[in-house]
């Protein structure tokens with residue numbers, strides 16, 4: 001999984017050379033050059049090119065947002081791995097949240113941390129084909 005870049009190291013009101021931006025973010029110069037090709041705004045009338053701090057932060061925020069993953073069938077969102085993970089033993093507990101949704105929670109099979117997923121209660125039977133669902137109130141809804 002690609003790591004998330006910490007935009008908070010970049011000051012909005014400063015400008016950065018490609019090398020400075022790479023150093024500040026702990027990334028390679030090639031990555032920053034790629035970002036420029038992908039539309040990262042720069043000051044083109046000067047060399048070396050300068051990157052606006054504000055533009056850089058917005059660009060990173062957009063990239064991080066785009067990295068949100070989608071869960072496969074039988075996967076829950078692991079808060080530690082920050083990825084879709086199968087629950088240990090495929091065992092989950094269903095807790096109703098609203099009239100139409102509920103929360104599946106389990107233990108990540110990779111890190112042992114908590115993982116969860118909100119599902120529509122119309123999808124319970126679909127999920128129960130893969131997961132062993134226990135209901136928090138002890139009975140089927």
Ligand SMILES: [Zn+2]
Nearest residue numbers: 078081108111
């Ligand atoms: Zn995990």
